[in-house]
Amino acid sequence: MEFSYQTYQRSFQQPLQTRYGPWSIRRGLMVMLEDDAGNIGQGEIAPLSWFGSETWEQAQTYCQQLPRQLTDAHILSIPDRYPACQFGLGSAWEALHQNSVSASVFPEICGLLPTGSSALSAASKLWEQGYRTFKWKIGVDAIEQEQAIFRRLIVALPPQALLRLDANGGLTNESACRWLQLCDQVMDTLRIEYLEQPLPPEQLSAMLSLSQQFQTPLALDESVATLSQLQHCVQQGWNGIFVIKPAICGYPHRLRQFCQSHPIDAVFSSVFESEVGRQACLRLAAELSNPQRAIGFGVCHWLSPDE
Numbered sequence: 001m002e003f004s005y006q007t008y009q010r011s012f013q014q015p016l017q018t019r020y021g022p023w024s025i026r027r028g029l030m031v032m033l034e035d036d037a038g039n040i041g042q043g044e045i046a047p048l049s050w051f052g053s054e055t056w057e058q059a060q061t062y063c064q065q066l067p068r069q070l071t072d073a074h075i076l077s078i079p080d081r082y083p084a085c086q087f088g089l090g091s092a093w094e095a096l097h098q099n100s101v102s103a104s105v106f107p108e109i110c111g112l113l114p115t116g117s118s119a120l121s122a123a124s125k126l127w128e129q130g131y132r133t134f135k136w137k138i139g140v141d142a143i144e145q146e147q148a149i150f151r152r153l154i155v156a157l158p159p160q161a162l163l164r165l166d167a168n169g170g171l172t173n174e175s176a177c178r179w180l181q182l183c184d185q186v187m188d189t190l191r192i193e194y195l196e197q198p199l200p201p202e203q204l205s206a207m208l209s210l211s212q213q214f215q216t217p218l219a220l221d222e223s224v225a226t227l228s229q230l231q232h233c234v235q236q237g238w239n240g241i242f243v244i245k246p247a248i249c250g251y252p253h254r255l256r257q258f259c260q261s262h263p264i265d266a267v268f269s270s271v272f273e274s275e276v277g278r279q280a281c282l283r284l285a286a287e288l289s290n291p292q293r294a295i296g297f298g299v300c301h302w303l304s305p306d307e
């Protein structure tokens, strides 16, 4: 089959603030496979190097050195250090071979709130639009400031709402305890669905012990960016929630195999890919994400439209 690709670059209407700093441009690659009959399968490579995937430059270099004519063996032998390339080419291959239909049953989507106090007005807008699960980033500003906003946020949201917090690994053991104490305390006002990745990925045993100390559940995200990390954390006995970002997790067929053979509590989530990658991720999410939980795909309106 014939392989071609094109780089793309899109800016966010507002930069995403995380504890890694602001993120304002999404760069990626669109890949295309065409067989002799003229059938086409598209895929998207959307790296997230601060999560441990290859960089955009590395993905581009990898695509550059691939021959124009690819065999199945080429597709299946992308090294594990290129998880976003594995996903992009693997999903293009699946699109070419299966008559890939759009996801039919659609899981509920989690609305992403902006950091800081603009979360308050955004929350009521998103509630009106029908969102019932919300995510708010913490570990960006001082803890006193964030906890003050948090206290306002939990009374501003209707009591049926669910709130997830995402620290992106930016807390210390001490500040994580302060957050978890507060989350446990406010449980009767608003249910905190979970705290996502309180500590950096290398501190798995500390997160395991936190998960035993508090009632508010914990989710791993950065710790399980790729499939081999996911396998490792399952082996280490993590039985909490796993956030899975299929676009950087590696080959879709391997992820499918793993999730089908391990009954994990998975929440599928985006890395702000464009429409091609999003559709591939949503199909996997519809198959494999825990149907009781909202998926993390609620942020495409932050991106300028696809060119």
Ligand SMILES: O=C(O)CCC(=O)c1ccccc1C(=O)O
Binding pocket: 048, 110, 111, 112, 135, 166, 168, 221, 269, 270, 271, 272, 295, 296, 297, 298, 299
């Ligand atoms: O999970 C969601 O609801 C939205 C996606 C999200 O938060 C995210 C998007 C891009 C990169 C990192 C993250 C993250 O979960 O940390």
Ligand SMILES: [Mg+2]
Binding pocket: 166, 168, 196, 197, 221, 222, 243
């Ligand atoms: Mg996260």
